[in-house]
Amino acid sequence: MANGSVRVRFCPSPTGNPHVGLVRTALFNWAFARHTGGTFVFRIEDTDAARDSEESYEQLLDSLRWLGFTWDEGPEVGGPHAPYRQSQRMETYTEIARKLQDAGHAYSCYCTASELEERRDAARAAGRPSGYDGKCREVTPEQKAQYEAEGREPIVRFRMPDETITFTDLVRGELTFTPENVPDYGIVRANGAPLYTLVNPVDDALMEITHVLRGEDLLSSTPRQIALYKALIDLGVAKEIPSFGHLPYVMGEGNKKLSKRDPQSSLNLYRERGFLPEGLLNYLSLLGWSLSADKDIFTIEEMVAAFDVADVNPNPARFDLKKAEAINADHIRMLSVTDFTERCAPWLKAPFAPWAPEDFDEAKWQAVAPHAQTRLKVLSEITDNVDFLFLPEPVEDEASWSKAMKEGSDALLRTAKEKLESAEWTSAESLKEAVLAAGEAHGLKLGKAQAPVRVAVTGRTVGLPLFESLEILGKEKTLARIDAALAKLAA
Ligand code: GLU
Numbered sequence: 270m271a272n273g274s275v276r277v278r279f280c281p282s283p284t285g286n287p288h289v290g291l292v293r294t295a296l297f298n299w300a301f302a303r304h305t306g307g308t309f310v311f312r313i314e315d316t317d318a319a320r321d322s323e324e325s326y327e328q329l330l331d332s333l334r335w336l337g338f339t340w341d342e343g344p345e346v347g348g349p350h351a352p353y354r355q356s357q358r359m360e361t362y363t364e365i366a367r368k369l370q371d372a373g374h375a376y377s378c379y380c381t382a383s384e385l386e387e388r389r390d391a392a393r394a395a396g397r398p399s400g401y402d403g404k405c406r407e408v409t410p411e412q413k414a415q416y417e418a419e420g421r422e423p424i425v426r427f428r429m430p431d432e433t434i435t436f437t438d439l440v441r442g443e444l445t446f447t448p449e450n451v452p453d454y455g456i457v458r459a460n461g462a463p464l465y466t467l468v469n470p471v472d473d474a475l476m477e478i479t480h481v482l483r484g485e486d487l488l489s490s491t492p493r494q495i496a497l498y499k500a501l502i503d504l505g506v507a508k509e510i511p512s513f514g515h516l517p518y519v520m521g522e523g524n525k526k527l528s529k530r531d532p533q534s535s536l537n538l539y540r541e542r543g544f545l546p547e548g549l550l551n552y553l554s555l556l557g558w559s560l561s562a563d564k565d566i567f568t569i570e571e572m573v574a575a576f577d578v579a580d581v582n583p584n585p586a587r588f589d590l591k592k593a594e595a596i597n598a599d600h601i602r603m604l605s606v607t608d609f610t611e612r613c614a615p616w617l618k619a620p621f622a623p624w625a626p627e628d629f630d631e632a633k634w635q636a637v638a639p640h641a642q643t644r645l646k647v648l649s650e651i652t653d654n655v656d657f658l659f660l661p662e663p664v665e666d667e668a669s670w671s672k673a674m675k676e677g678s679d680a681l682l683r684t685a686k687e688k689l690e691s692a693e694w695t696s697a698e699s700l701k702e703a704v705l706a707a708g709e710a711h712g713l714k715l716g717k718a719q720a721p722v723r724v725a726v727t728g729r730t731v732g733l734p735l736f737e738s739l740e741i742l743g744k745e746k747t748l749a750r751i752d753a754a755l756a757k758l759a760a
């Protein structure tokens with residue numbers, strides 16, 4: 270597959286925060302377009318005025334930009350099939366619905382909700398298929414007049430051909446749907462509003478989409494869309510039925526489908542926690558695909574070079590936050606130090622940073638950054654790791670304090686202070702020797718000896734390499750903090 274004619278689309282509805290499943294769909298479409306030298310179309314499916322919002326629309330654009338996706342056609346960039354917001358294309362849909370009806374591919378259905386329900390229940394009770402029964406396929410002019418006199422307002426229903434539909438899913442292979450399982454379906458509401466069932470394939474046809482890659486949850490709409498496509502070809506609106514590939518479900522905790530409402534699925538959460546876009550994309554690419562059995566960590570360029578829909582695994586993929594963080598940690602380590610320090614910038618300021626802006630010290634930050642870079646899983650962890658440098662006093666963490674401060678810690682701290690006072694403050698190594706010597710004086714190994722020092726100086730039992738931290742903080746502050754800890758122990 271290497272020609273310039275591939276056209277894929279990403280067509281979310283702007284209803285709430287983008288979720289990771291949606292991002293995975295965008296990623297696979299985008300990677301496929303880039304791999305094949307094709308076109309990535311971004312379309313907004315905002316035909317549901319009750320659920321769509323301008324805020325969600327802005328968020329979608331912002332999210333795609335943050336992730337680094339560029340679209341070849343779509344909002345703001347335009348293109349030959351503009352506009353790319355369905356809310357601005359209503360006349361097109363109305364006209365096509367009318368043409369479908371004129372050609373007999375669709376018809377007015379006058380059934381009321383309660384009539385439909387009654388017949389559905391009866392069909393179920395009789396063990397027959399319970400979908401729409403085709404009652405309004407043939408409505409006589411007299412019946413029509415009667416319905417209208419009753420004030421009934423029809424919906425437009427698409428007439429499914431009475432034939433089996435078979436297609437080869439790019440991920441799942443050959444799939445077959447029999448007519449009793451795919452009944453006639455609504456395409457325009459009684460109030461004239463076109464439905465997703467119509468507008469989605471109509472736009473795919475008009476925008477000349479060649480490959481539809483989307484979540485498995487949409488698989489049941491595919492036979493209907495194929496039938497509609499055939500009708501559109503008949504009308505001269507569509508040229509060719511696209512290929513379909515349905516991406517596997519993403520499972521969350523307890524092996525349940527990850528839902529939009531699941532907090533774990535919110536893209537914003539990952540942004541706020543300081544995932545790198547490249548780390549998150551690397552992880553999401555593994556939900557149904559892999560570069561090779563022994564390589565989990567790769568760049569987006571490597572993914573693009575290797576990506577083929579045919580390699581997508583149809584089995585459900587499991588979302589694993591721990592693995593996502595581990596992969597992100599690797600991407601953090603892959604950054605240049607300069608890039609790393611720049612990306613941390615938002616977390617070194619309000620509202621994330623607990624220190625006063627004037628207490629931030631750029632030189633200390635530059636000195637400590639390389640030590641932090643090797644330890645973070647997500648960028649937001651940077652604040653806790655470096656706050657000891659910029660807060661006037663270390664944070665008070667009672668759990669750390671009681672864990673590190675044992676019987677005899679005061680004596681150890683006094684010796685450590687003496688040794689540090691006379692140490693050469695020119696390298697972390699000499700500070701380590703000082704603490705090592707203090708420990709020896711009290712029969713303690715380095716690990717045990719450095720714990721109270723660490724808590725006295727940084728407030729925490731875990732953190733960046735201790736001796737580098739002391740060196741960067743400086744002699745005066747280090748000794749003052751040991752004094753303060755001694756005073757606290759004495760109290
Ligand atoms: N707007 C639809 C959705 O967000 C798109 C479905 C499709 O990709 O066909 O579910």
Ligand code: ZN
Nearest residue numbers: 378379380405
């Ligand atoms: Zn009907």
